[in-house]
Amino acid sequence: MSAPFVPIPPRPAPRGSQGWMAWMRQQLFGSPVDSAITVLLLAALMMFLPQFLDWAWLQAVFARNADQCQAARGLGACWGVVGEKYRLIIFGRYPFDEQWRPLVATLVMLAMLVISCIRYCWSKHLITAWVLTLLVFFGLMSGSVLGISLGLTPVASDQWGGLPLTLMLATLSIVMAFPLAILIALGRRSPMPAIRTLCITFVELVRGVPLISVLFMASFMFPLLMPSGTNPDVLLRVIVGITLFAAAYLAEIVRGGLQAIPQGQYEAAATLGLSYWQTQIRVILPQALAHVVPGIMNNFIAIFKDTSLVSIVSLYELSGSMKLAIEGDANWRPFKIEAYLFITLIYFVFCFAMSRYSLWVERQLARGHAR
Amino acid sequence: MKLNWRSQTGRARLYQVLAVGLVALLVGWLVNNTLVNMEARGIQSGFDFLFQSAGFFIGESPIPYDSDNPYWMAFLVGLLNTVRVAVVGIVLCTLLGTLIGIGRVSNNALARGLCTAYTEAFRNVPVLLQLLMWYILMVEWMPDPETPAHLGEWVYFSKMGLQLAIPTLTDQAPFLAWSLPKWVEGEWQGGLTLTPEFFATTLGLTLYTAAFVAEVVRGGIQSVSRGQREAAMSLSLSTWQTTRLVILPQAMRVIVPPLTNQYLNLTKNSSLAVAIGYPDLVNIATTSLNQTGRAVECIAVIMAVYLFLSLLTSAIMNAYNRKVAIQER
Numbered sequence: 075m076s077a078p079f080v081p082i083p084p085r086p087a088p089r090g091s092q093g094w095m096a097w098m099r100q101q102l103f104g105s106p107v108d109s110a111i112t113v114l115l116l117a118a119l120m121m122f123l124p125q126f127l128d129w130a131w132l133q134a135v136f137a138r139n140a141d142q143c144q145a146a147r148g149l150g151a152c153w154g155v156v157g158e159k160y161r162l163i164i165f166g167r168y169p170f171d172e173q174w175r176p177l178v179a180t181l182v183m184l185a186m187l188v189i190s191c192i193r194y195c196w197s198k199h200l201i202t203a204w205v206l207t208l209l210v211f212f213g214l215m216s217g218s219v220l221g222i223s224l225g226l227t228p229v230a231s232d233q234w235g236g237l238p239l240t241l242m243l244a245t246l247s248i249v250m251a252f253p254l255a256i257l258i259a260l261g262r263r264s265p266m267p268a269i270r271t272l273c274i275t276f277v278e279l280v281r282g283v284p285l286i287s288v289l290f291m292a293s294f295m296f297p298l299l300m301p302s303g304t305n306p307d308v309l310l311r312v313i314v315g316i317t318l319f320a321a322a323y324l325a326e327i328v329r330g331g332l333q334a335i336p337q338g339q340y341e342a343a344a345t346l347g348l349s350y351w352q353t354q355i356r357v358i359l360p361q362a363l364a365h366v367v368p369g370i371m372n373n374f375i376a377i378f379k380d381t382s383l384v385s386i387v388s389l390y391e392l393s394g395s396m397k398l399a400i401e402g403d404a405n406w407r408p409f410k411i412e413a414y415l416f417i418t419l420i421y422f423v424f425c426f427a428m429s430r431y432s433l434w435v436e437r438q439l440a441r442g443h444a445r
Numbered sequence: 446m447k448l449n450w451r452s453q454t455g456r457a458r459l460y461q462v463l464a465v466g467l468v469a470l471l472v473g474w475l476v477n478n479t480l481v482n483m484e485a486r487g488i489q490s491g492f493d494f495l496f497q498s499a500g501f502f503i504g505e506s507p508i509p510y511d512s513d514n515p516y517w518m519a520f521l522v523g524l525l526n527t528v529r530v531a532v533v534g535i536v537l538c539t540l541l542g543t544l545i546g547i548g549r550v551s552n553n554a555l556a557r558g559l560c561t562a563y564t565e566a567f568r569n570v571p572v573l574l575q576l577l578m579w580y581i582l583m584v585e586w587m588p589d590p591e592t593p594a595h596l597g598e599w600v601y602f603s604k605m606g607l608q609l610a611i612p613t614l615t616d617q618a619p620f621l622a623w624s625l626p627k628w629v630e631g632e633w634q635g636g637l638t639l640t641p642e643f644f645a646t647t648l649g650l651t652l653y654t655a656a657f658v659a660e661v662v663r664g665g666i667q668s669v670s671r672g673q674r675e676a677a678m679s680l681s682l683s684t685w686q687t688t689r690l691v692i693l694p695q696a697m698r699v700i701v702p703p704l705t706n707q708y709l710n711l712t713k714n715s716s717l718a719v720a721i722g723y724p725d726l727v728n729i730a731t732t733s734l735n736q737t738g739r740a741v742e743c744i745a746v747i748m749a750v751y752l753f754l755s756l757l758t759s760a761i762m763n764a765y766n767r768k769v770a771i772q773e774r
Contacts, residue, residue: 101554108553115555268461272468282752284713286727287744294740298482299475375569382571386720393574408585414578418570425569 140405147408155409156416159399163417166235166395172227176238179214182207183241191431193438204249211242231309235390235398237420243381243391247316248374254317255324260354262325263332273325280322285380288315293387312384320377327369331362364439371432375425382421392417479741494737495520501732503724505640516733523729524750530646530725531712531754537651538711539704542658549663560659567656573717576649580721583641590628598625607639642723646715654711661707665700666692697769705762709755716751726750 090096103109133150135142136157143152156163165173186207189195213219215234217226234242261273280288292315297305335358343353363370385394400406400413450456483490495517502512506522507529548560567575584604588594593603601608608626615622626636669692677687716727727747734743 097554101552104552111551111553112555115559266457266461268465272464279748279752282755283748284716284727284751286716286719287747287751290727290731290734290747291744294734295479295744298479298740300482301478302482302485379569379571382573383717385573386717393571393577410581411578411586414574414581418574418578421571421574422566422569426565429565429569 143406143409151412152409153412155400155406155412158406159403159413160416162236162399163392163396163413164236166239166390166398167233168235168238169227169229169233172229175214175217175226175229176234176236179211180238180241182210182214183238183245187245208246211238215242231307234309236395237392239389239391239395240378240381243313243316243384244374244378246313247320247377247381250313250317251320251324251377254321255328256359258321258325259328259332262329277322277325280319281326285316285319285383286386288319289383289387291315308387308389312387312389316377316380316384319380320373323376324370324373327366327373328362330369331364331366332358334365335362367435367439368432371428371435375428378424378428379421392420488738490739490741492742494733494739494742499733499736501736503729504722505643505724516737519729519733520726520746523724523726526643526723527712527715527718527725527727527750528754530643530650530715530718530723533647534650534654534711534715535708537647538654538658538707541651541655542707543662545655545659546662546666549659550666564656564659567653568660572649572653572714573720575653576646576717576721579649580641580645583645587641590633593628599623601626601628601633604641605633605638606641606644608633609637609639611637640723642718642721645721646718646723646725650711650714653714654707657707657710658704661700661703662696664703665696665698668699669695694769698771701762701766701769705759705766708758708762712754712758713751716747 090099102112129149130151133146135146135150135152135154138154138157140154140158143154146152161170161173165176168176186203189203190200209219213224214226215229215238216231217228218224258273258277261269262277264270264273289312292311293308296311296314300306339357339361340353343357348356381391382393384391385397388394390398396413396417400410406413482488496515498513499516499519500512501519503510503519503522505526507525508522510518510522545560545563548556549564551557551560583606587602587604590603590605593601593608595601599610610623610625612621613624614620624635624637626638627634673691673695674687677691682690715725718725719728719731722728730743730747734740737743
């Protein structure tokens with residue numbers, strides 16, 4: 075009769091490999107060089123962090139009082155400038171009494187952006203919802219939809235500004251650039267030499283020049299390019315400029331994805347008797363786009379950041395309206411940096427959220443490949 | 446030639462003729478509109494204005510320039526200023542970006558955390574805002590030039606920018622002397638002056654692009670599989686030897702193409718210097734545009750120059766890429 079097998083309980087790990095002491099020994103003081111780096115970095119932090127905290131918090135003025143801010147100038151930050159000017163910064167020159175309209179429009183747009191990011195909602199209805207959202211957005215902002223007045227005070231588009239304008243520029247350019255980019259990318263890989271040359275020329279020309287020159291072109295040259303008498307809205311011209319610019323970059327990213335699709339996929343589709351467009355839409359593009367999600371998201375983030383450039387061609391989106399708000403008021407003009415940090419934070423929140431979302435999508439798509 | 450609908454080549458030919466025809470029509474329509482508009486508004490055209498006197502002053506110039514010089518000289522000054530910022534920025538952002546990229550994969554948790562915080566903070570904020578903020582910090586927060594921060598008599602730092610001592614040739618033995626900057630009656634004399642505009646532009650572009658370069662470098666290092674490092678260790682190579690002989694040559698293949706893109710971005714982003722008044726090419730061209738009204742020509746010059754710079758940079762980097770690319774039989 076044999077005794078049942080009883081395993082010996084495992085011995086606890088050596089005490090030296092557990093707890094925060096071990097973590098520090100491993101992660102901060104692993105080798106003499108590591109220790110030296112840690113000490114150096116800590117010293118640098120000790121030097122700058124207290125100074126920064128002192129300025130940004132301990133000595134800072136939070137009251138909306140320009141005199142107090144003047145007194146603390148150079149010692150502490152003046153966050154009062156944000157409290158005083160936030161409506162002008164966020165909504166720009168939009169008539170003060172009507173600012174509930176851009177607020178609602180922005181919230182609707184944001185809600186729609188969030189909804190489009192949720193996998194559960196990915197369906198064809200999303201397109202209808204987007205068309206409705208854009209109608210609501212423009213209706214609220216301008217006071218009329220497709221020429222029909224909504225009974226609101228009409229507000230011309232040159233008075234739009236701030237965050238709603240930034241969001242609108244970014245969203246519209248992205249939405250319009252994406253299909254264009256897919257067409258260009260397909261054209262660049264087409265076996266037809268004339269179409270390929272046209273696409274290559276467009277992409278290389280646009281990618282070779284800075285966005286600011288495209289915007290200058292949109293604001294100075296566009297009126298010359300159109301038939302005399304028509305003068306398209308400056309907002310429209312800028313959107314066209316950003317869209318063309320973004321499409322060239324996106325096209326290169328999509329092309330990268332197309333190149334990753336093995337020839338066998340095309341051959342299999344041809345065997346099934348699918349036409350060119352059926353092959354592209356049902357077989358190639360779904361795989362190709364999934365490959366380049368990180369690139370596409372990075373491009374979206376870049377477009378969002380690039381909308382700040384339209385302030386140079388005098389449109390008052392977030393950074394333009396901030397400048398307008400601060401530079402127009404001599405009392406608060408010395409506290410520009412604080413206002414800059416405020417909109418920096420807004421941009422950061424949006425871009426950081428987008429980059430985290432892109433990581434999540436990447437993991438979702440990688441699930442198909444994980445075994 | 447008879448068009449055959451059933452043949453793929455026949456259809457392809459038709460599509461191409463249609464596409465080229467449409468584009469030609471569009472371009473023709475735009476050009477026609479432009480010509481009509483220019484005639485209607487009495488705008489003169491042509492590049493002859495390049496030889497007229499520019500009549501505006503440029504704040505800083507690497508070559509002698511005054512306002513009597515022709516427009517082409519002004520454009521040249523702008524081009525040199527752009528190239529100056531781009532070259533300095535590319536060198537600095539490569540150094541800083543490499544350092545931070547290595548820091549992101551370091552064993553040291555503190556270094557890793559700080560480098561991650563750096564990349565996230567600088568990548569997610571528009572570069573235009575960063576440039577403007579550095580410029581404001583520079584001209585409003587730095588010490589007055591009467592009481593500059595300084596390192597001995599060699600380096601001075603103030604609202605007026607950075608002043609450095611530079612070696613100069615003299616006609617007396619030992620033929621080389623240091624030219625030291627001095628604050629004399631409201632201006633700096635001697636030495637090398639980096640204006641606040643140049644300083645802010647270069648600093649802003651460097652810090653912004655370094656965050657992207659760091660990501661590129663991190664991606665390159667992480668693309669080399671662990672086994673390579675372990676194999677190097679089992680051959681008893683030192684850490685430095687492992688990095689230099691095994692990891693870097695393989696990482697470089699992955700790093701160089703996206704690094705080229707970052708260099709191109711930096712060069713193109715240097716056009717944002719117009720927002721803080723640094724006299725780069727875009728700044729000069731817009732001033733000329735406002736003075737002469739020749740929008741088409743000035744914008745054409747901007748685009749042509751940037752196109753040339755982009756092609757030049759990618760040609761150089763492609764040559765380098767061929768050197769580091771995998772050598773197959």
